[in-house]
Amino acid sequence: MLKHEAKLIDPDAPLIVSALTDATVAANKRCRARLLADDPAKWRKFARAVAAKPEGWEMFRGGRGGVPATQVLAAWWTDAIGRKHVVVRGRRVEHDEAKRLLLKEELAARTPLWHAYPEYVCRRTVGGTEQIVCACGCGAVGTPESLGWMGETCGPCFDRKEELGAAGLRANLPGVLYGERDPLGALGVLACSPDGNRVAAREGDDIVCYWDMRARTPRTVIEFSGGRVTDVAITSDNQRLLVTGMGYPDTRIGLLAVFDVTTDPPQRIDTEGTPASPGLRIVALPDSRLALFHRWSGRSVAEIVRIPSGEVVRSLDLKPDSYGRFALSPDGTRFITCGPDPVVAGVNSMRVSMRLPIGTNIVAFSHDGKRVFAQNNGRLVAYDSVTGAQVISVTTNRDRVPDYTRSLAIDPAGEFVYAGSNYNGRLFVVRADTLKLHATFDWHLGPINGLAISADGSRLFSAGGDGCVKVWPIRDLLRGT
Structure with a gap:
C-alpha cells in the first residue's frame, strides 16, 4: 500500500530529510509491527549521497524480515538538462504477494530511473538483449536518451507542459493505476472497457477498484461488505460495470451487481438486495443487454x-x-470453460460442441476463434477450437514462457499472446502462430494476477500483487523489437 509519495526537483538537504521523515511517518501510520524508525542522521547521510552522485537509490525498511513491514524507498536521477530528481515513497508492504518490494536483490536489478519513475519505465528483453525503455503518456516509447526523458514525460511533452501548463498533457495516459491496500486482480479479476478507457479490478476479497482514465477522476472504491468479489466485466457499449460474488462465510448468498459508469461516481442500477445464487464468473457479450453468468446453486450453471x-x-x-x-470467442458465438473437463459451447444454443483433452485453469480464444490457448501443468498449449486436437505445446520455463501463468490476453490483430508470470512479475509476449517467445517486460514486483486488453489491442492492462494496475501501450512498446 503506497501511503506517501514526494517528487522533488533539485531539492536541498533539509528538504530531502523532511521528505524522508514525512514518508516514514505516513507509512507507519496506524501500524504496530515492523515499523521504520525516523532517523534524521540516516536521512542526512542519504542527502549527502544525492549531492555527490548523479543517480542512485536506497531502501529503508522496518523489522528484520517478513511482512507486514514499513518501507521507504528513495531514488535520485539527473535528467538531460541537469535537473536532479529525488523521489521518495513510503508504503506498507502487507502481503506475501508483495514481498519482492522488500528484497534488496530484486530491487538491485532496477536502475535509479526505474525506481524514481516506475510508472513509465520498464526493462524490455528481446533475443537476450536487455534495454531500459520509457513509455510517455503521449504514446512515445524508447530509451531515455532517444526520448530526451525528463522524468515523467518525453522531452517534447515537457516542453509542451512548460508552454501550456498541465492542460497541455491532458490527453496523456497514466502509466499506472494504484490500488488502496491489497494485491490487485486476484483470481484474474481484471477488466477493461472495449475502448480501453475504463478499468476495474478486484482488490482483496470484498472491494472493486474502478478507474475512468478519460475523465481523469480519482479511483472509485466499491465495497461489498460481508461478501467476496469473484469477477468483474464491462459491457460492450463501455457503459456498465458488472460484478459477481458470493457471501462469506455464508456462500449460499450471491451477487450480480450492475453499475452505470457514465456517472461520477458509478451508480448501482440493479435491484440491490434481490436474492441471487452465488456468482462465480461474468462475461460481457457483444449485445450489451446480455451477459454470460456462471453461478452455483447446488449445481454449476452457465446462464445467459x-x-x-x-x-x-x-x-x-x-x-x-x-x-x-x-473465455469468449471474438465473434461472441462460443465460450470455453476451465477446470478438469473444459468444454466449448455455443452462446445461442447453450450446447457443448467440443471438450479439451486435458484440464486447465487458464483459457483464451485466438483472435480468429480457430484456436484455444491454455495453461496445462507447466506447458502453454494451443488446441483446435473445433476438434480439440493439440496444435502446439511448449514447455513453460524462464527461457521461453513463464514457469506458471495466471493470466492470458490475446492480441486482436492475431500476432501475439500475452502471458503474466506467477512469480517473477514478468509480462511474456509469445508469437500466436508458434508460441515462441518474442519479448519479455519487467515492471511488476510481484505476480501478475490478471491481464485485460482493449478491443483495438493498443492498451494492455496488468494487475499485480504489488497493488498496481500497469497501463501498457503494448504495440508501441513492441514496435522495433
Whole structure:
C-alpha cells in the first residue's frame, strides 16, 4: 500500500530529510509491527549521497524480515538538462504477494530511473538483449536518451507542459493505476472497457477498484461488505460495470451487481438486495443487454442473463468442478470453460460442441476463434477450437514462457499472446502462430494476477500483487523489437 509519495526537483538537504521523515511517518501510520524508525542522521547521510552522485537509490525498511513491514524507498536521477530528481515513497508492504518490494536483490536489478519513475519505465528483453525503455503518456516509447526523458514525460511533452501548463498533457495516459491496500486482480479479476478507457479490478476479497482514465477522476472504491468479489466485466457499449460474488462465510448468498459508469461516481442500477445464487464468473457479450453468468446453486450453471435485471434467458448445466474464468470467442458465438473437463459451447444454443483433452485453469480464444490457448501443468498449449486436437505445446520455463501463468490476453490483430508470470512479475509476449517467445517486460514486483486488453489491442492492462494496475501501450512498446 503506497501511503506517501514526494517528487522533488533539485531539492536541498533539509528538504530531502523532511521528505524522508514525512514518508516514514505516513507509512507507519496506524501500524504496530515492523515499523521504520525516523532517523534524521540516516536521512542526512542519504542527502549527502544525492549531492555527490548523479543517480542512485536506497531502501529503508522496518523489522528484520517478513511482512507486514514499513518501507521507504528513495531514488535520485539527473535528467538531460541537469535537473536532479529525488523521489521518495513510503508504503506498507502487507502481503506475501508483495514481498519482492522488500528484497534488496530484486530491487538491485532496477536502475535509479526505474525506481524514481516506475510508472513509465520498464526493462524490455528481446533475443537476450536487455534495454531500459520509457513509455510517455503521449504514446512515445524508447530509451531515455532517444526520448530526451525528463522524468515523467518525453522531452517534447515537457516542453509542451512548460508552454501550456498541465492542460497541455491532458490527453496523456497514466502509466499506472494504484490500488488502496491489497494485491490487485486476484483470481484474474481484471477488466477493461472495449475502448480501453475504463478499468476495474478486484482488490482483496470484498472491494472493486474502478478507474475512468478519460475523465481523469480519482479511483472509485466499491465495497461489498460481508461478501467476496469473484469477477468483474464491462459491457460492450463501455457503459456498465458488472460484478459477481458470493457471501462469506455464508456462500449460499450471491451477487450480480450492475453499475452505470457514465456517472461520477458509478451508480448501482440493479435491484440491490434481490436474492441471487452465488456468482462465480461474468462475461460481457457483444449485445450489451446480455451477459454470460456462471453461478452455483447446488449445481454449476452457465446462464445467459439480461442486464441489469439478471433475468435468465437460457442456461447450460456444467460439471461441479468447473472453475476459472470463461473465455469468449471474438465473434461472441462460443465460450470455453476451465477446470478438469473444459468444454466449448455455443452462446445461442447453450450446447457443448467440443471438450479439451486435458484440464486447465487458464483459457483464451485466438483472435480468429480457430484456436484455444491454455495453461496445462507447466506447458502453454494451443488446441483446435473445433476438434480439440493439440496444435502446439511448449514447455513453460524462464527461457521461453513463464514457469506458471495466471493470466492470458490475446492480441486482436492475431500476432501475439500475452502471458503474466506467477512469480517473477514478468509480462511474456509469445508469437500466436508458434508460441515462441518474442519479448519479455519487467515492471511488476510481484505476480501478475490478471491481464485485460482493449478491443483495438493498443492498451494492455496488468494487475499485480504489488497493488498496481500497469497501463501498457503494448504495440508501441513492441514496435522495433
